[in-house]
Amino acid sequence: MVRWEPAARERLQSAALELYASHGFDETTVAEIAHHAGLTERTFFRHFGDKREVLFAGQEFQQRFIDELAEARDDTNPLEMIAAAITGASEFFPDERRPHSRLRQTVIAANPELRERELLKMASLATALAAALRGRGVPEPAATLAAESGVLVFRLSFEQWLATERSLLDIERELFRQFGALTAGRAPEPSTG
Amino acid sequence: MVRWEPAARERLQSAALELYASHGFDETTVAEIAHHAGLTERTFFRHFGDKREVLFAGQEFQQRFIDELAEARDDTNPLEMIAAAITGASEFFPDERRPHSRLRQTVIAANPELRERELLKMASLATALAAALRGRGVPEPAATLAAESGVLVFRLSFEQWLATERSLLDIERELFRQFGALTAGRAPEPSTG
DNA sequence: GTCTATAGTGCGATAGAC
DNA sequence: GTCTATCGCACTATAGAC
Numbered sequence: 131m132v133r134w135e136p137a138a139r140e141r142l143q144s145a146a147l148e149l150y151a152s153h154g155f156d157e158t159t160v161a162e163i164a165h166h167a168g169l170t171e172r173t174f175f176r177h178f179g180d181k182r183e184v185l186f187a188g189q190e191f192q193q194r195f196i197d198e199l200a201e202a203r204d205d206t207n208p209l210e211m212i213a214a215a216i217t218g219a220s221e222f223f224p225d226e227r228r229p230h231s232r233l234r235q236t237v238i239a240a241n242p243e244l245r246e247r248e249l250l251k252m253a254s255l256a257t258a259l260a261a262a263l264r265g266r267g268v269p270e271p272a273a274t275l276a277a278e279s280g281v282l283v284f285r286l287s288f289e290q291w292l293a294t295e296r297s298l299l300d301i302e303r304e305l306f307r308q309f310g311a312l313t314a315g316r317a318p319e320p321s322t323g
Numbered sequence: 324m325v326r327w328e329p330a331a332r333e334r335l336q337s338a339a340l341e342l343y344a345s346h347g348f349d350e351t352t353v354a355e356i357a358h359h360a361g362l363t364e365r366t367f368f369r370h371f372g373d374k375r376e377v378l379f380a381g382q383e384f385q386q387r388f389i390d391e392l393a394e395a396r397d398d399t400n401p402l403e404m405i406a407a408a409i410t411g412a413s414e415f416f417p418d419e420r421r422p423h424s425r426l427r428q429t430v431i432a433a434n435p436e437l438r439e440r441e442l443l444k445m446a447s448l449a450t451a452l453a454a455a456l457r458g459r460g461v462p463e464p465a466a467t468l469a470a471e472s473g474v475l476v477f478r479l480s481f482e483q484w485l486a487t488e489r490s491l492l493d494i495e496r497e498l499f500r501q502f503g504a505l506t507a508g509r510a511p512e513p514s515t516g
Numbered sequence: 517g518t519c520t521a522t523a524g525t526g527c528g529a530t531a532g533a534c
Numbered sequence: 535g536t537c538t539a540t541c542g543c544a545c546t547a548t549a550g551a552c
Contacts, residue, residue, distance in 0.1 A: 246439040249446055250439045272501065275501060275505055279475070282472070283468075313402060
């Protein structure tokens with residue numbers, strides 16, 4: 131017999147997503163979430179800094195991007211390195227995960243405060259990737275431009291992944307191609323997705 | 324004799340920036356800001372949706388970017404149109420404005436909640452620019468890629484503008500050039516800035 | 517686990533401009 | 535009278551201090 135049920139964090143995260151999705155973020159109190167997880171308000175805040183963070187914590191995918199970048203072969207073009215890292219990390223989001231990601235994204239899209247937090251996470255990812263590029267000898271501002279561009283392509287790809295049934299890898303490849311065509315003289319053709 | 328002093332909004336904004344800068348954002352209460360402006364807490368929230376918004380409200384520069392884009396000549400390359408709009412709006416930030424912008428940015432950089440709000444404003448700018456591009460006939464995903472790329476260059480340029488004594492226009496031109504070189508085969512040389 | 521400050525909301529009252 | 539800006543008060547929930 132254990133004193134507390136294990137996986138308190140996970141129970142809080144599930145309860146929060148469920149309640150945010152059914153009643154709305156603003157209408158859900160931390161007390162409700164904690165109660166649904168069989169815990170107290172105080173415990174919620176011991177695990178998550180604030181009411182938003184419960185939807186974002188425990189996302190190891192930033193580290194995954196960094197690891198992929200570390201393994202990318204040296205290239206004269208930093209954008210190619212970033213593209214390799216991002217497409218390499220695409221298996222972090224297999225199609226089985228799409229229903230859960232869709233629910234989560236619906237909740238986030240419905241609330242500006244949650245959108246803010248998501249933007250902060252993306253900005254943090256870009257900062258980390260830029261630092262990693264600099265560590266591989268890429269000078270500024272190329273490192274930051276490449277890292278931010280990569281995160282941009284990832285963001286739009288992720289959105290398409292949720293909106294369609296295509297694989298994330300496919301979408302990323304196409305969007306990196308479109309991104310490359312941006313600076314070419316001619317306008318790129320519209321996407322088929 | 325007037326019942327209220329005019330420019331309540333502006334007084335609240337000045338008081339807030341001053342107090343955030345001197346005591347820190349977290350350590351400043353809305354009641355303090357309101358009192359410094361000769362008003363009450365309730366009035367603060369009538370003008371600003373939350374404690375952060377007081378630093379971001381009344382920024383007409385988004386409209387300025389949109390207006391510049393409307394005036395940009397039609398071009399086969401959406402990135403060129405965006406670059407024209409952004410460099411065209413650079414006079415919105417003349418060098419005289421730099422000291423104030425530096426103080427404001429110092430406050431924002433010191434607090435993650437304020438960083439979040441700034442990211443949301445930049446995301447909103449990108450969304451608006453993408454919509455304007457679509458209105459000019461640019462298809463997706465090119466419109467969003469170009470708009471987001473332009474906002475990226477603007478963000479980095481603004482940062483450099485604060486960190487140096489160079490004009491914003493100069494910096495933007497150089498960064499757009501560096502951005503174009505990103506997708507070229509060879510690595511770009513480091514900035515001189 | 518308890519206590520407290522404060523952000524933020526809802527509703528109503530007041531008072532001037534018109 | 536209407537409109538608008540401000541204030542007052544009661545209230546809840548978040549978040550942090552102890």
